[in-house]
Amino acid sequence: MADDNQMRYALRPMREPDIPQVAALEREAFPTTWPPTSFRHELKSSIARYLVAWDTQATEREVNEAIGALTNSQDVASLPLGLGKVGALVRRLFSRPAPPQPAEADLLVGFVGVWFMVDEAHITSIASKESHRGKGIGELLLIGATELAHLHKTRLVTLECRVSNTVAQNLYKKYGFKIVGRRKGYYQDNGEDAFIMSTDPIESPEYQRAFGDLRRQHSERWGVSSRYV
Ligand SMILES: CC(C)(COP(=O)(O)OP(=O)(O)OC[C@H]1O[C@@H](n2cnc3c(N)ncnc32)[C@H](O)[C@@H]1OP(=O)(O)O)[C@@H](O)C(=O)NCCC(=O)NCCS
Secondary structure, three states: OOOOOEOOEEEEEOOHHHHHHHHHHHHHHOOOOOOOOOHHHHHHOOOEEEEEEEEOOOOHHHHHHHHHHHHHHHHHHOOOOOHHHHHHHHHHHHOOOOOOOOOOOOOEEEEEEEEEEOOEEEEEEEEEOHHHOOOOHHHHHHHHHHHHHHHOOOOEEEEEEEOOOHHHHHHHHHOOOEEEEEEOOOOOOOOOOEEEEEOOOOOOHHHHHHHHHHHHHHHHHHOEOOEOO
8 A cells, every 4th residue: 555545556447458458367267268359359448447547656767668568479379370470589589679768558467347238237257467366456446447447337237257257256245246047058168167257236324334344344454446438
């Protein structure tokens, strides 16, 4: 937590320049997801909203390094297989690295995606950067997603979660999610089942009270976060 009681990490809507970093966060957190999410498509979707957590104390150099590393690796990854790709790799091996560009983005440390369907807010994906876990960022993302759901006047927040993913389940249970169903063989990589988890109605006085307490505890523990959802 910062001395001035501000949380180091802040929340804002995802923008197009964030796509390479969010795609990298997805690859790190969900390495078996295939095909990868088309964030370009998601950003244009009328039912989807994405929030990113960013490091307010990252230096311009750190931002540039993170973005530069992704830009370099993506150039090669996006080429078709064959001589072009080999040629690009050879050029990379023998050429000087591209100079860092001025920061046009923030250093991202997490993201959450929400689809608004009928009267439900469905969390499609939530992840914090592996090196930054256990610092309240997962909670910050879930708080932001729930605030978004509140703004959209949805009745519930729902999601699916691997039955083996007890870390994520702990986070959701802390925020009042209950297991309300199970989808057999939901995950294609290993045939694992998914728990369907859901909150109680988020407008109910009980939920509002509990959510208010959790937000306050989060601020007391990690500092007051800047959240623009
Ligand atoms: C799940 C995930 C988003 C949590 O993010 P995080 O930034 O580490 O979470 P926080 O630091 O805010 O922790 C919030 C709560 O999560 C739970 N949690 C976090 N780390 C945990 C751990 N190592 N063991 C058990 N519970 C844990 C706890 O309930 C914790 O609250 P507490 O600190 O009061 O105990 C993160 O582990 C992640 O990105 N995992 C990979 C992607 C993933 O599995 N996403 C969920 C798909 S359903």
